[in-house]
Amino acid sequence: MMKIENLKADIGTKEILKGLDLTLEEGKVHAIMGPNGAGKSTLSKAIVGHYDVKITGGNIIYKGQSIVDMEPENRALKGIFLSFQNPVEIPGVNNAYFLRTALNAKRKHNGLAELNAAEFLRIMKGHLEGLGMKADMISRSLNEGFSGGEKKRNEILQMLILEPDVIILDEIDSGLDIDALRAVSEGINKMKDGKRSFLVITHYSRILDYIKPDYIHVLKNGRIIKTAGPELVAKLEAEGYESIEEEIR
Amino acid sequence: MSQKEIDKAVAGEYKLGFQVDIETDTVPPGLDEDTIRFISNKKNEPEWMRELRLKAFRKWQTMEEPHWAHIHYEPIDYQAISYYSAPKNPPKSLDEVDPKILEAYAKLGIPLEEQKQLQGIAVDAVFDSVSVKTTYTDELNKLGIIFCSISEAIHEHPALIKKYMFSVVAMNDNYFAALNSAVFTDGTFVYIPKGVRCPMELSTYFRINALGTGQFERTLIIADEGSYVSYNEGCSAPMRDENQLHAAVVELIAMKDAQIKYSTIQNWYPGDENGKGGIYNFVTKRGLCQGENSKISWTQVETGSAITWKYPSCILKGDNSVGEFYSVAVTTLAQQADTGTKMIHLGKNTSSTIISKGISAMKGQNTYRGLVKIGAHADGSRNYSECDSLLIGDQCGAHTFPYLECKDTKGHIEHEATTSKISDEQLFYLRQRGIKEEDAVSMIVHGFCKEVFSQLPMEYAVEAKALLNLTLEGSVG
Ligand SMILES: Nc1ncnc2c1ncn2[C@@H]1O[C@H](COP(=O)(O)OP(=O)(O)O)[C@@H](O)[C@H]1O
Numbered sequence A: 001m002m003k004i005e006n007l008k009a010d011i012g013t014k015e016i017l018k019g020l021d022l023t024l025e026e027g028k029v030h031a032i033m034g035p036n037g038a039g040k041s042t043l044s045k046a047i048v049g050h051y052d053v054k055i056t057g058g059n060i061i062y063k064g065q066s067i068v069d070m071e072p073e074n075r076a077l078k079g080i081f082l083s084f085q086n087p088v089e090i091p092g093v094n095n096a097y098f099l100r101t102a103l104n105a106k107r108k109h110n111g112l113a114e115l116n117a118a119e120f121l122r123i124m125k126g127h128l129e130g131l132g133m134k135a136d137m138i139s140r141s142l143n144e145g146f147s148g149g150e151k152k153r154n155e156i157l158q159m160l161i162l163e164p165d166v167i168i169l170d171e172i173d174s175g176l177d178i179d180a181l182r183a184v185s186e187g188i189n190k191m192k193d194g195k196r197s198f199l200v201i202t203h204y205s206r207i208l209d210y211i212k213p214d215y216i217h218v219l220k221n222g223r224i225i226k227t228a229g230p231e232l233v234a235k236l237e238a239e240g241y242e243s244i245e246e247e248i249r
Numbered sequence B: 001m002s003q004k005e006i007d008k009a010v011a012g013e014y015k016l017g018f019q020v021d022i023e024t025d026t027v028p029p030g031l032d033e034d035t036i037r038f039i040s041n042k043k044n045e046p047e048w049m050r051e052l053r054l055k056a057f058r059k060w061q062t063m064e065e066p067h068w069a070h071i072h073y074e075p076i077d078y079q080a081i082s083y084y085s086a087p088k089n090p091p092k093s094l095d096e097v098d099p100k101i102l103e104a105y106a107k108l109g110i111p112l113e114e115q116k117q118l119q120g121i122a123v124d125a126v127f128d129s130v131s132v133k134t135t136y137t138d139e140l141n142k143l144g145i146i147f148c149s150i151s152e153a154i155h156e157h158p159a160l161i162k163k164y165m166f167s168v169v170a171m172n173d174n175y176f177a178a179l180n181s182a183v184f185t186d187g188t189f190v191y192i193p194k195g196v197r198c199p200m201e202l203s204t205y206f207r208i209n210a211l212g213t214g215q216f217e218r219t220l221i222i223a224d225e226g227s228y229v230s231y232n233e234g235c236s237a238p239m240r241d242e243n244q245l246h247a248a249v250v251e252l253i254a255m256k257d258a259q260i261k262y263s264t265i266q267n268w269y270p271g272d273e274n275g276k277g278g279i280y281n282f283v284t285k286r287g288l289c290q291g292e293n294s295k296i297s298w299t300q301v302e303t304g305s306a307i308t309w310k311y312p313s314c315i316l317k318g319d320n321s322v323g324e325f326y327s328v329a330v331t332t333l334a335q336q337a338d339t340g341t342k343m344i345h346l347g348k349n350t351s352s353t354i355i356s357k358g359i360s361a362m363k364g365q366n367t368y369r370g371l372v373k374i375g376a377h378a379d380g381s382r383n384y385s386e387c388d389s390l391l392i393g394d395q396c397g398a399h400t401f402p403y404l405e406c407k408d409t410k411g412h413i414e415h416e417a418t419t420s421k422i423s424d425e426q427l428f429y430l431r432q433r434g435i436k437e438e439d440a441v442s443m444i445v446h447g448f449c450k451e452v453f454s455q456l457p458m459e460y461a462v463e464a465k466a467l468l469n470l471t472l473e474g475s476v477g
């Protein structure tokens, strides 16, 4: 699905990703774990074409095509979705209107007819309940005044509606209480269809109890230093990231 | 996204900048008492009107152009302007209106021909110095509503004109109002009788066409007891290298329980990105809430003009009267706007609301200037003001000058102001969801203006949104 090769990237003048390799397999859940400041968010930003990140070397191949020079909206239209660590607030922009615009942009891109407001609302209603979102959340301004948990649910709502092919979840679990965590995880699990790939970025193992990963990758100092099966979670939990580094040395 | 790309997007092309070639009757540039007499004669005016004009002119000569606003421009040479330009052979019926003029209005989306007239909107079309056509007059007449050009009203309704013209904006109120009072050429007159709710939107479309002329229109709207009217004005002008002066005066009077809703979509030619050309828009608009429970609402969407100097105001004289001001002012290119409102609370329990949204991009300078005054006898009066500025790029500016005067200690004034930038983060968020950068900018800007657009009548809200998109077209790459 996606192949990241020897990726080097700067933020400002500082090199953050220092030759990172990672392959996302079709239908698999990849968890990325690593300490604060390791470059996890930078990796997710590099994939979606965020303006903060300057790619200085390597490549990202998605569906057989390099995307490093592609506009962010085109990456999105091709099926890459990022649930932001800190979703931004946009005053006055109606949440439902925004969602419908995004969905229709995608439908148009895929040669489908655009949905009118009624058709769209029907689709959205189904998802709201599952996520435990109040109906008024969609008539409010996009993320404005939302609590941390509401923002994360709203990210998941967007994911459910846009039905992307590669789903990157940057710390989707941070700041969530147990009910929210369960609702959000259920939403994510609904998207598993054997084809979509997931990149779950976290530094707690908690969410991995709900979203079962196929692979665990440890990111430290701008590189993936270890890839293993889900059994690695317990070891990381017990011994920390240092142990992995020592093991490699 | 680079600043250049943003700028490109922000400065939409001016799409109404065409000029039609018609034969005109244009007075040579210059301004003296003979010019005033010439205009008055052209309009076949009664003696009393001519005398009022001359009186205003003599006052104007003793006054000085004001320079307190946050705007900069080359001195205006009032002798270099032509004060009257009209299509030759003024039409007596629609059949006689020059087809080129009809075509010009059709191009602006305002068909004047009977069979094509806009549904539910009566239009007065003012072309340079004269009103060329007013639609739906018969239907309105049946209800006793008068909707005609101000020139016609001077002939047909002299009592109303004598009583109310200059009653809200005195002829020497300010320099530009005095000039207008002396040389005004046409404009719209509206009278809504007692208890009548005007069944359609009334609308005037002003078009400057002739070169080297100024436009000085005058509008007077009177809403008698318990009546209601929604009135809209639109305007545009050809693209030209030199500046043209537009100095209008609008007076509104709302009697007991009456309501006037006045909406403006201002789209005069803004000039180019170096500040060359464009309309100088110096306008005095004021409404008097004369009776109890009366209400006047100003809604304006200002996207055009090189310079905008205007402060639609309300004098809340009647007890429990209500004044509202909703404004979106966009300055891009090298445009300068100094706009806002005055809310003068005189009656008891009067209330006013001010919502001002300034958007600046490229080298645009946007100033909000507002006065809220609560008089000594205005017990229990209140004001709420909200002034928000949105900056796109870093060459533009936003300035806010709120003046508050509260003589009544029980009065209540609330003022909030914010300045924000369209953040890269917001833009990126929308783009990550597959929304094109240009659409993302427009979505954020529309979100910012929402409270104001929701005040516009439906048809005009659509126009205002489209206009905003055009103005901001290309603001992203
Ligand atoms: N906008 C920024 N400006 C400067 N430094 C940044 C910026 N964003 C991230 N960094 C730095 O880049 C490094 C990696 O950050 P990040 O990818 O957010 O880490 P993680 O998500 O793994 O906690 C950190 O040292 C952080 O301070």
Ligand SMILES: [Mg+2]
Binding pocket: A040, A041, A042, A085, A170, A171
């Ligand atoms: Mg992070």
